[in-house]
Amino acid sequence: MGRYFLKRLLQGGGVIIGVTVLVFVVTRLVGDPVKVMLPLEATAEQRAEFEKQLGLDRPIHVQFVDFMGGLTRLDFGDSLWQRRPAMRIVFEKLPLTLELAFMGIGLAFFLSIPLGIIAALRPGGASDRSTVFLSLIGLSVPQFWLGLLLIVVFAVQLGWLPTSGVDTPAHLIMPTITMALPALARLVMIVRSSMIDELNQQYVRTCFAKGISFYRVVGVHALRNAALPVVTLCGWELIRAVAGYSVVVETVFAWPGLGLTAIQAIEREDLILLQAIVFTVAVLVVLINILMDVAYKAIDPRLKLA
Amino acid sequence: MKAIRHVVCIVAGLFFFATPVLANEIIIALGSEPTTLDPQIREDGGERAVNDNVYETLMARLPDGRLSAGLAASEPKLIDAKTWEVKLRAGIQFHNGEPFNADAVVHSVKRLIDPSFKSEQISFFSTIKDAKKVDDLTVQIITDGPDPILPGRLYWMKMVPPGHSKDPKFAETPVGTGPYKFVKWNRGQNVILETHPGYWGAKPAIQKVTYRFVSDSGTRLAGLMAGEFDLITNLLPEFTKKVPQAIHMLGLEHPIIILNADGGPTKDVRVRQALNLAVDKKALAEGLFEGYAQIAQGQLLSPSFFGFSKSVGPYPYDPEKAKALLKEAGATGATIEVIGTAGRWLKDREMVEAVAGYWEAVGLKPRVRIFEFNEYLNRLFDRKTRGDAIFVVSSNELMDADKSFSAYYKAGGTGSSNSDKELAGMIDAARSETDVAKRAGLYDQAVKRAHEQAYFVWLLNIEDIYGVSKRLAWPGRVDAKMLVSEMKVK
Numbered sequence: 001m002g003r004y005f006l007k008r009l010l011q012g013g014g015v016i017i018g019v020t021v022l023v024f025v026v027t028r029l030v031g032d033p034v035k036v037m038l039p040l041e042a043t044a045e046q047r048a049e050f051e052k053q054l055g056l057d058r059p060i061h062v063q064f065v066d067f068m069g070g071l072t073r074l075d076f077g078d079s080l081w082q083r084r085p086a087m088r089i090v091f092e093k094l095p096l097t098l099e100l101a102f103m104g105i106g107l108a109f110f111l112s113i114p115l116g117i118i119a120a121l122r123p124g125g126a127s128d129r130s131t132v133f134l135s136l137i138g139l140s141v142p143q144f145w146l147g148l149l150l151i152v153v154f155a156v157q158l159g160w161l162p163t164s165g166v167d168t169p170a171h172l173i174m175p176t177i178t179m180a181l182p183a184l185a186r187l188v189m190i191v192r193s194s195m196i197d198e199l200n201q202q203y204v205r206t207c208f209a210k211g212i213s214f215y216r217v218v219g220v221h222a223l224r225n226a227a228l229p230v231v232t233l234c235g236w237e238l239i240r241a242v243a244g245y246s247v248v249v250e251t252v253f254a255w256p257g258l259g260l261t262a263i264q265a266i267e268r269e270d271l272i273l274l275q276a277i278v279f280t281v282a283v284l285v286v287l288i289n290i291l292m293d294v295a296y297k298a299i300d301p302r303l304k305l306a
Numbered sequence: 307m308k309a310i311r312h313v314v315c316i317v318a319g320l321f322f323f324a325t326p327v328l329a330n331e332i333i334i335a336l337g338s339e340p341t342t343l344d345p346q347i348r349e350d351g352g353e354r355a356v357n358d359n360v361y362e363t364l365m366a367r368l369p370d371g372r373l374s375a376g377l378a379a380s381e382p383k384l385i386d387a388k389t390w391e392v393k394l395r396a397g398i399q400f401h402n403g404e405p406f407n408a409d410a411v412v413h414s415v416k417r418l419i420d421p422s423f424k425s426e427q428i429s430f431f432s433t434i435k436d437a438k439k440v441d442d443l444t445v446q447i448i449t450d451g452p453d454p455i456l457p458g459r460l461y462w463m464k465m466v467p468p469g470h471s472k473d474p475k476f477a478e479t480p481v482g483t484g485p486y487k488f489v490k491w492n493r494g495q496n497v498i499l500e501t502h503p504g505y506w507g508a509k510p511a512i513q514k515v516t517y518r519f520v521s522d523s524g525t526r527l528a529g530l531m532a533g534e535f536d537l538i539t540n541l542l543p544e545f546t547k548k549v550p551q552a553i554h555m556l557g558l559e560h561p562i563i564i565l566n567a568d569g570g571p572t573k574d575v576r577v578r579q580a581l582n583l584a585v586d587k588k589a590l591a592e593g594l595f596e597g598y599a600q601i602a603q604g605q606l607l608s609p610s611f612f613g614f615s616k617s618v619g620p621y622p623y624d625p626e627k628a629k630a631l632l633k634e635a636g637a638t639g640a641t642i643e644v645i646g647t648a649g650r651w652l653k654d655r656e657m658v659e660a661v662a663g664y665w666e667a668v669g670l671k672p673r674v675r676i677f678e679f680n681e682y683l684n685r686l687f688d689r690k691t692r693g694d695a696i697f698v699v700s701s702n703e704l705m706d707a708d709k710s711f712s713a714y715y716k717a718g719g720t721g722s723s724n725s726d727k728e729l730a731g732m733i734d735a736a737r738s739e740t741d742v743a744k745r746a747g748l749y750d751q752a753v754k755r756a757h758e759q760a761y762f763v764w765l766l767n768i769e770d771i772y773g774v775s776k777r778l779a780w781p782g783r784v785d786a787k788m789l790v791s792e793m794k795v796k
Contacts, residue, residue, distance in 0.1 A: 035683045039349060040698065041713035042429040043720055044687070053424045082341040083348075083477070092493060151528045163529040164520050166495055254520040256339070256494025264338070264521070269680065 012286030104179025116191025138185030371610035613707025613749035
């Protein structure tokens with residue numbers, strides 16, 4: 001077990017370094033922040049001078065050595081765009097993104113289980129068909145559109161909720177729902193299909209035959225066996241929430257988290273900040289994966305982690 | 307009945323929180339958060355929107371764009387070819403009590419032009435070499451050559467307190483001389499300003515202003531409609547009918563198409579003229595901008611800019627004449643590569659595509675190539691890959707012809723596609739001509755020459771559109787500064 005986690009950590013470290021190096025190379029090859037930072041009308045000499053001041057005129061291998069040196073100290077340098085340490089910006093924004101991701105995916109998880117089970121109890125029945133139908137809608141609706149729709153209805157028309165921002169718990173409601181919906185749709189489908197499989201197993205019939213209560217059979221025995229794919233998907237949704245959905249949801253709701261910051265860093269070609277963000281997200285992805293392994297083991301002690 | 311009463315109560319309660327603002331407070335939604343509140347380091351619209359109210363400059367502008375004295379007591383005087391002398395207003399203090407005097411000016415100038423400070427604003431001030439104190443209220447600013455635009459440049463340089471600006475926390479705790487003082491910056495959420503009781507000028511009507519940062523234009527609009535904001539920036543033309551008030555005024559942005567005058571089919575002046583005549587600019591303004599744009603006057607200048615020539619107007623929309631000119635030049639059916647980008651400027655891609663459509667209608671074969679912004683910039687800055695025609699939006703904050711003309715009109719400029727030595731000579735001469743009338747004359751000639759030669763397709767002059775709540779009154783300004791001191795709550 002211990003050896004297993006050590007191995008996973010080492011692998012994860014490899015992934016993180018690989019991703020970070022890749023971002024370093026790609027951003028340096030594709031982008032030139034100086035062009036975007038100075039006014040269009042600045043002269044070529046002014047651009048060259050500014051590039052020199054930022055140290056971006058140095059050969060790429062020199063910059064790389066510098067960068068790797070900084071990486072060992074978790075110091076990526078100052079953001080070109082904000083002129084303050086990139087990691088400080090990341091740590092400032094990260095809690096907001098995590099809050100939104102955990103709220104959204106948490107909501108999706110807790111709603112998906114009862115909904116999926118209800119659908120699975122009578123496959124092809126009315127509740128099943130309507131659940132599948134709604135899930136398809138949830139999967140098909142683009143998130144930015146859903147977000148704007150919620151804003152128009154609940155903030156502009158009804159005036160119940162604030163349109164954007166982070167001041168109060170009320171500000172969290174619409175972003176959470178927007179974050180949750182696609183994840184909820186996918187999770188419901190998975191809970192439903194795994195539960196259908198489980199409920200058709202022999203042991204379920206045996207349990208019922210022995211007179212164990214309905215709730216115990218479905219809610220404990222069958223659900224536990226059906227849980228593995230659900231947990232896998234949940235972890236995956238969490239990763240997508242942090243590394244993907246956050247960009248859209250945070251932009252629509254002006255939620256000043258890591259996703260919005262990433263978009264802004266890309267627009268402004270802030271290589272340094274972008275590296276810090278990608279590094280942090282890579283670390284999170286690796287950590288979530290390891291946590292999922294732990295969850296597997298907890299759910300199904302028969303599993304051998306190797 | 308009871309249910310209705312409940313609903314009314316709930317709705318009323320929610321309205322209360324949807325309009326949290328008091329009579330003399332307003333909330334402004336900006337598209338981006340300032341990255342710093344140091345007024346001298348970045349080229350950043352969010353930072354400017356806030357700091358224009360906290361800081362002041364030696365020269366200011368009236369709402370119609372004319373230069374006027376700000377912290378200076380009078381217009382700067384030229385005492386020799388390279389020295390401008392500025393007299394300062396007496397008795398002004400920064401919000402923290404530091405005096406505003408010659409030392410503060412010298413400090414502000416030197417701080418900004420110091421290369422190790424790495425200011426992105428340096429291209430506005432590259433002619434300034436030094437600043438010297440003469441007495442407590444007199445400063446000399448020394449330029450590297452004659453610089454007639456210096457008063458205009460001073461309108462762009464914010465004055466910072468010598469003591470506090472050395473504090474490492476200065477970028478988060480701005481201290482200026484302006485009508486509003488900084489209260490709080492909750493990163494990611496808002497910046498709050500309040501009136502400064504000891505302000506030297508007229509007392510503003512609005513007591514408190516909160517800036518919120520909402521990058522999505524749809525969300526900004528929703529916030530205005532829900533009554534959360536009083537003023538939002540960059541309202542899309544198609545939304546103007548939905549908001550309580552839309553304030554619009556001619557802005558500083560000019561979309562143009564730069565034509566290659568040195569090679570390809572556009573080498574022939576008749577082809578370049580035809581490309582101008584072929585485009586229905588009025589239809590562009592109405593179709594793409596819902597009328598919130600004016601037809602450019604055949605020059606890269608707005609009427610409020612120095613150097614604007616009244617003697618030149620737009621090329622008319624005359625597709626028949628365009629066809630005739632193309633035929634005469636033997637260019638009918640020629641392929642013209644036109645380069646653009648998408649999503650950087652309002653309607654950038656749409657404009658390029660519409661123009662290509664007009665060119666096609668007069669018998670050319672336009673080849674539209676839309677690039678991602680960085681690749682587009684590579685092409686814009688490198689003449690070899692710029693194609694026959696490239697779209698760009700020029701913005702001119704100094705409101706003086708020099709900046710746009712040096713970049714786009716003058717041979718060898720970063721965005722210039724001609725090698726017209728005569729034109730370059732006029733622009734160079736105007737750059738160091740300190741006689742205002744002579745300088746205006748030189749620009750008049752330059753504008754005429756570029757217009758005759760049709761080095762560009764001048765398209766539009768875009769209007770800035772702001773969405774405004776019912777209760778806010780603001781006449782707006784041509785220089786796009788959002789000065790809260792000029793706003794009122796009805």
